[in-house]
Amino acid sequence: MNKADFIDRVVIYVKGGKGGDGSASFRHEKYVPKGGPDGGDGGDGGFVFLRANPELSTLLTVSEKKKYIAQNGENGKGAKKHGKNGEDVIIDVPVGTVVKDFETGEILADLDKPGMVVCVARGGKGGRGNVHFKSSTMRAPKIAERGSEGEERKLVLELKLLADVALVGYPNVGKSSFISKVSNAKPKIASYPFTTLIPNLGVVKVENMQFVIADIPGLIKGAHEGAGLGNIFLRHVERCTVIAHVIDISGMEGRDPVQDYFDIRKELEFFSKDLSEKEEIIIANKIDLLDDEELSRRVEELKRKTGKEVFPTSTLTGQGLKEAVYRLYEIVKKSKKLIEDREVVNETIKRPKPVWKNLPERFMIEIIKDEDGDFVVSGTYVEEWAKRLNLNQKDGFRKFMDLLNKNGLEEKLRKAGVKDGDTVWVAGRAFEYKE
Numbered sequence: 001m002n003k004a005d006f007i008d009r010v011v012i013y014v015k016g017g018k019g020g021d022g023s024a025s026f027r028h029e030k031y032v033p034k035g036g037p038d039g040g041d042g043g044d045g046g047f048v049f050l051r052a053n054p055e056l057s058t059l060l061t062v063s064e065k066k067k068y069i070a071q072n073g074e075n076g077k078g079a080k081k082h083g084k085n086g087e088d089v090i091i092d093v094p095v096g097t098v099v100k101d102f103e104t105g106e107i108l109a110d111l112d113k114p115g116m117v118v119c120v121a122r123g124g125k126g127g128r129g130n131v132h133f134k135s136s137t138m139r140a141p142k143i144a145e146r147g148s149e150g151e152e153r154k155l156v157l158e159l160k161l162l163a164d165v166a167l168v169g170y171p172n173v174g175k176s177s178f179i180s181k182v183s184n185a186k187p188k189i190a191s192y193p194f195t196t197l198i199p200n201l202g203v204v205k206v207e208n209m210q211f212v213i214a215d216i217p218g219l220i221k222g223a224h225e226g227a228g229l230g231n232i233f234l235r236h237v238e239r240c241t242v243i244a245h246v247i248d249i250s251g252m253e254g255r256d257p258v259q260d261y262f263d264i265r266k267e268l269e270f271f272s273k274d275l276s277e278k279e280e281i282i283i284a285n286k287i288d289l290l291d292d293e294e295l296s297r298r299v300e301e302l303k304r305k306t307g308k309e310v311f312p313t314s315t316l317t318g319q320g321l322k323e324a325v326y327r328l329y330e331i332v333k334k335s336k337k338l339i340e341d342r343e344v345v346n347e348t349i350k351r352p353k354p355v356w357k358n359l360p361e362r363f364m365i366e367i368i369k370d371e372d373g374d375f376v377v378s379g380t381y382v383e384e385w386a387k388r389l390n391l392n393q394k395d396g397f398r399k400f401m402d403l404l405n406k407n408g409l410e411e412k413l414r415k416a417g418v419k420d421g422d423t424v425w426v427a428g429r430a431f432e433y434k435e
């Protein structure tokens with residue numbers, strides 16, 4: 001995989017389908033001028049889901065589209081035919097994807113188990129057909145509800161790799177060499193800085209256990225200010241149990257190994273408190289470049305000044321690798337949070353309730369007096385029903401006014417001081433008030 005293919009953050013827009021409109025149809029019967037109402041309900045709009053797919057390792061496929069919009073529900077039809085529900089959209093994401101609301105930054109979900117499913121946008125509910133509106137006063141209701149809109153939102157999807165151990169350090173210290181020697185990973189290795197441009201994962205086997213190591217691209221001092229590759233990859237360290245600081249103890253590039261450790265630690269602290277509190281060990285690599293005396297002097301100094309466990313290694317000769325890996329194994333084992341042991345959930349896709357506001361409250365009708373001294377009927381209740389009903393249908397407007405009256409319109413108008421002859425606006429229409 002190259003850098004262009006490793007996408008670990010995307011912004012997408014998701015929208016549930018609109019519910020289909022109910023139908024206002026009448027039965028057609030021979031010699032009967034107009035049969036009873038037989039308009040069916042509209043279908044619900046489709047939903048948008050995210051699903052954690054263990055076969056994906058990046059958000060690349062998700063990034064190929066910006067908008068994910070589920071299908072609308074079909075309108076209801078005559079003969080009480082229910083419109084078809086809109087089809088869902090299922091977006092496959094890699095396991096470890098964190099979902100945030102783009103506007104608020106709120107974390108909506110963490111798809112950290114294979115097969116996990118979350119709903120990120122509900123479809124709208126289908127409107128009811130005229131069969132539901134028959135009553136003693138309206139025997140032939142030419143009226144049907146409209147379906148409601150689906151939910152829409154912008155999401156940030158961030159991949160946080162699932163690894164038990166993260167290898168961090170300056171460029172060129174031997175992180176990729178280490179993972180290639182101790183795991184099944186085969187990253188590119190070369191003697192120029194920033195060889196590794198994307199994190200690599202490798203599986204390590206010790207005794208009967210497997211654990212996952214991540215090779216994080218080289219950091220440098222000032223990464224949090226955007227130097228080098230920056231700290232964009234530190235997000236992938238967040239889930240691990242232990243951080244292994246890889247250090248070039250030979251100092252062949254002219255840096256002080258002790259200072260290296262503290263520089264990298266500072267980067268972790270800048271990134272988050274969480275990272276700085278994780279368990280750590282130091283892997284002092286490239287020991288083949290030092291004589292024994294100098295090596296033990298430097299290892300002692302490193303231990304004393306950092307207070308950490310130090311494991312001298314050479315990926316070239318293989319010295320010390322076993323010991324370092326075994327220690328990592330012990331720490332990971334003790335934590336009992338093994339990445340490989342994540343349960344596979346394979347959830348079925350279940351639609352929650354479609355979007356449909358409950359509007360029982362009388363107080364959602366408000367009367368506002370405008371600049372001309374006219375009265376305007378407004379409020380959530382009024383707006384919602386004006387959307388739901390087709391007010392251009394003959395009975396649609398009648399039903400609308402019935403609902404408002406049932407919910408205290410008259411009383412509210414009087415309280416607001418409306419008098420005979422005043423103008424009252426309802427849903428864009430003007431009426432003269434009669435006492």
Ligand SMILES: Nc1nc2c(ncn2[C@@H]2O[C@H](COP(=O)(O)OP(=O)(O)OP(=O)(O)O)[C@@H](O)[C@H]2O)c(=O)[nH]1
Pocket residue numbers: 169170171172173174175176177178188189190191192193194195196197216217218219285286287288289313314315316317
């Ligand atoms: N002498 C010696 N050279 C080593 C050792 N480990 C790695 N190297 C060499 O150091 C160079 C860099 O090694 P990498 O494994 O690519 O280093 P890295 O930390 O992954 O570097 P970035 O990906 O750039 O962050 C390569 O030329 C390696 O062959 C070692 O133990 N001894």
Ligand SMILES: [Mg+2]
Pocket residue numbers: 175176177187188195196215217218
């Ligand atoms: Mg590397």
